[in-house]
Amino acid sequence: MAKFKLNPAVSKKKENEPLPLVMLIFLLAGVLGILLLFRSPAANDYSAALVLPFTAVLCWAIWFTYNKSKTAFWLLAAACTVGCFLALFIFHRTFGLQIFHTVRLLFTNDSLETTDLTALAMLLSVILSFGIFGIECPGRSHALLYLFTTALLLFAPIIDIKANIETAFLLLLFQLSFWAVMSVTQENKKRTLFTKGRLRLAGNSALALTLALIIAFLAAFPLVASSSSLFFDSVYTVEGFIYRSFDNLTGRSEQLVAGGQINNGNNYPTGTPHLEVTVDSLPTESIYLRGFSGGDYKNGNWTNTSDFIPMSVYYHDETIFYPADLELMMYELNRSEDKEHTITIRHLSGDYSVFYRPYFSSDLLPYDEEDYHFFSDNAPEDYEGYSYNFTEQKNLLTYNDYNRLDDTELPQLLERRRDYMEYAESRFTAYPREDLPRLSTLVAENPLTELDDITAFILYTLNSNAEYSLTPGWTPWGKEIAEYFLFERKAGYCQHFALVATLMYRMYGVPARYVTGYRVDPDDFYSASDNEFKATVTDASAHAWVEIYLMQYGWVPVEVTPAANASTLYPGLSGIRLNMLMFQHGWGQSGSVQQASDSGNIAQQSDITSLLSGMNVDLDALLPPLGIALGVCVLIAAPLFIILRRRRKLKKRETEDCRAAFYRMTQALNLCGEMTDYDGWETDYAQRLSKTVPDITDEEAKQMLSAVSKAACGNTPVNAEEEAITRSVARRVCDYAYQHMDLPRKLFFKYIKAYV
C-alpha cells in the first residue's frame, strides 16, 4: 500500500512576525501577579508606586525591543543584568537584609515586623520580566511556569499568605492566556498547515479566552461572595464523607479518644460506638470521662501527665507520692454519702489501654482483684468493664468533712494537699510565652486575680471572639493554633476552646490542664432495667475541656465550649454569679475584647465582612474608586458600543433589500425636512426626488420606484441589479439628507439611526 507523507507548506521566507500587543498584557499579568503575591504577607512591603510602573515600563521595553530589533533586545537584557549585579554589589547589605527577611518569613514561624522590600522587589521584577518573557516567548514553553504559578497560588494559604482577588485574577490570566498562545504556537510544524499570522491568531485566541475569563470571574465573584458559606460547606461535606469512609474502612473510627494532639483540621465524627456506660440511677448532670490530661504544651501538642491513672491499684508503696491517692482522699472528704452513683464503663472495642474516670469518684471498685491486672491486650472478651462510685458536682459537700479521715490520714492529706498545690502551681501554670505573644498580651492587658473573674473573662473572650464549628478549616503551616483560632479564624470546636481556656488559666497563674475523653449527657441514657441506665457513647461524644485545680475539691472540669450547652463550671461558681461578674466588668456577650496590641478587633464579624477582610478588601475604601472606575468604563464603553453598532448596521445595509432601503431613504428625507408631503406612492415622486437631490437622475429614481413596487406587489422577484440601484439611490439620498441637517439631527442620524 502506498505511503503518503504529507508536508504542510512552510513560509517561503523566514517568518518574522511581531509579538502582538496582547502578549505584553499577558506578560505583565504574570509578573505583576507574582509581585503582588510577594507583597501579600503583612511583614512584606514595598513602594508600589515605584515597583509597579517600573515593571510595566520594563515589560514594555522588552516587548518593544524584541519586536523591533533583536540586537536592541539583547542590549537591554545585558544592561539590566549589569545593572542588577551593580546594585547587588553596591547595596549588598540592603539586599542581604531583605533576602534574609523573606527567607525567615517563609521558613520560620517568627512574627516579623513589616519591612520595606522595595530593592528586592525591583530585582525580582527584572528577573521575573526577563525570565517569564524568555520562557514563554522565544522559549515557547509554558507548562513549567503554569505549575510554578499554580503552586504559588495554592501554597500561599498553606503558609498563611493571603492572596487577594487581583493577584488571583492576574495569575490565572497569565496561566490561561499563555496556555492558549502555546496551543497555537507549539504545534508540530510537520503536521500543521501554514497560515499567515500564527502569532496574531495565538494572540486573538488568547484574547477571546481572556474575555471569557473576565466574564467567568465577574460571574463567580457575586455568586461566591453571596453564598460563600454554602460553597465552603460543600467542600467540608465532601471531605467529611471521604474522612468518614477512610476511618470506617481502616478501623480508625474505633480508636478511643485520649490524646493531647490538637487537631488542626476539621472534625468529622463517624458515630461509631466506643463505650457503653451503665449507671444505677439516671444522672442529672453531664458525666465527664477523662482519658487524658495535658501537662506541657508546645506547638499544638500536650504531653500526658499520667497522674489520672488509678495508680493505687498497681502500687502500694506509701512512700511514693501519688496524685491519684490524693484525689481519692479529696473525694472522701466531699462525697455525699446518700447520693453516690455507681458507674460502669465498658470499652466496646475491647481495647483497655486507656481508662476513663469520672470526676468526684472513688477508686476502681474491686470486682475481682484479678481484673485489674491486665492491660489492653489481655482483656477477656466477656469483660464487663470497670466501675466507680461517683457523686454529681451539685451534690458535693460545700465543705471538707475531715471527720471521715482517721487521725493518721488527716495530717497526711493536709501535707499532700499543700505539696500538690505547690506542685500544680508550678507544673500546670507553664506555657510557651514566646509562641503565644498575642494571647499573652491579651491576658497582660486584662489583669485579674480572682478565679471567678478569670473564668468569666475567659468565657467572655471565647464566646465573643469565636464561634463553634466542627469545620473551621485547616490551620496554616507554622501557625500557632491557639492564636490562629482566637484571633484569625475565630471558629473551632471543643479542642480549640479548651486549648485557649487552659492556656489563659495558666497565664493567670491558675493550675489548669487540657483534658480529652467523653462527655455523656443525661439525655444519652436509656433505661435498661430497674436501677440500671445505659448509654452508648460514640465518637460524637468525644470531647475536650479544661480542668482546674481547687484546693477543696482537687481537679474539677470547666466547660468552655459554647455548643456543649452545659452549665458545668466548678463548685462555687454558679451561672448567676457568672452573669453578674460579666455585667460588673461590662463584658456583654456581644462586646469584644479591646486590645492595645496589634491583634486588632477580635469581635466576631459577619461572614461576608470577615471574608472581605480576608481578601484585604476594605469595602468602604473600595466603593469610591470602584464607582469612578465603573463610570470611566461606561464612558469608554458607551461610545465604543455606539460606534460598533453603527458599523454593524452599515454593514447590514450593504445587503438590505430594496424596500428597507426605500424606507430608510424616505425617513432620511423627512428628517432633513424635504419632501415631507410625499410618502412614496405619488406619480411624480421620481421627478420630485431627482429635483430635490441633484445627485439622483430621473431615470435612477424611476428604476428605484419600479423595483420597490415590484418587491411590494409584483409576482416576480427583484433581481440583484435592481436591488443594487435602490441601495445606491438610498445611500446618496441619505448623504444628501445628512448634509442638510443641523448638528443634533446629524448626530442622531449618524450614530443612532446609523443611516450614513
Added chain:
Amino acid sequence: MSRIVFGLLAVLTYYLAGMYLSLPLMILGFAELFLLVFLIFLPRYLKKHLSVEFIKKSETAELGGEMRCHLVIHNTGKLPVSRARLRLKLKYAGETKEVTRRLYLGAEKGDSETEFSFRAEYCGLIQIKADKLRVYDYMSLYSSSKPLDAYMEAAVFPVSSPLAIDLPAEAFDNTGVSELTADKMGENNDEIRQIREYRTGDSNRHVHWNLSAKTDKLWIKEYQKDTDLTAGILLSCGGEITTQQQSAFYSLFFSLALGLLQSAALVKVCWYDGGKGGYIFDEAANAEQLQELLVRLYRSNLSKADNAPAFEYLFRLTTDLELYDKEKQIRRFTAEEILTGNITL
C-alpha cells in the same frame, strides 16, 4: 492529560479555598469551573462556522515530483479558531484500503488559504478526501468534530521518457498501422519542420539520404505532420496486480505511447472497462492529450474481457508488463526496471 491536570488543579483550588477559607481562591476555582463549561461548548460553536475545501478539485504531478494540494479555510464565526484537526483519507483509484493522515490548522475570521504537498510513489489517480474536522477550544482541552465532504483527485503521471521504437517501414504499410485518411492529413503533411541527426530507433523512412550522403552522417527529416499514421495499442488485464505493478504498467504504456507518437500522428488505445462493461476507445495526438487519456484510464476499471475488440492494433500491452506485437511477445518487463526508467525494446 491536560484536561485532567487542569480539572484536578481546579478541584484542588476549590478544596484549598474551603480549607483555608480563602474567598479569592474560591472565586478562582469557580471561575475555572465556569471556564471549563465555556470551553466544553466553545468547539461546538467554532465548528459550526468552520469549513475546509480544496481550491482545485484536481491536481497533477509527475512521478517523483511534488503534488501540491491547495486548501481554503472558511471561518464565518466571530471568534478565531486556534486549533483544528483535519482528517484526510488518501488512496489510489482502484484500491480499497485508505491511508489516513491528520493535519492541524488554525484560522482567523474570514477565509485563509494554505496548502500541503507530498511525493507520490506510484503513477495513478490519488483520491483525497477530507472527511472530518475536529475543532478544539483555545486551551485544547475539549473538541468537537464535524463531517466534511471535501474531495479532490491528484493524477500522478509517469516521467516523460519515450520508448525508442525502431519500427520497420513495412510495419506501417502492413498490419496494425494504417494510412490516415485524407481528411486527417494536414495540408502541409510533407512539410519538413527540421532536420536532425539520427538517433537510435528513428525510422529509416525519414532518413535524409541526400544530405546523409553528402555529409557522411545520417540525418533525419522531421515533418510538421510527420507520419500521418495511427498506431494502435490494446491494453489488456493480466490478473491481480499491486499498486507498484500498476504504476509500472502505466509508466510503460506512457513511454510506449510517447515513443509511438514520435513516429505516428495519433495513438489509438483500447481497453476493456469492467465498470462500464465494454471496450473503451481513446486516442491522443500529443503528450498533453496522452496525459488526459491517462487520467481516463486511471479512472476506468481495466479488466479482463471475454471477447476481442474490433480494434486494429500494433501492440498489446498487458498489466503483467508483457508487450506483444500482435500476439507475439516482444518482451516482458519488470516493475523495477520500468520504475527506474531504464527500459528499451
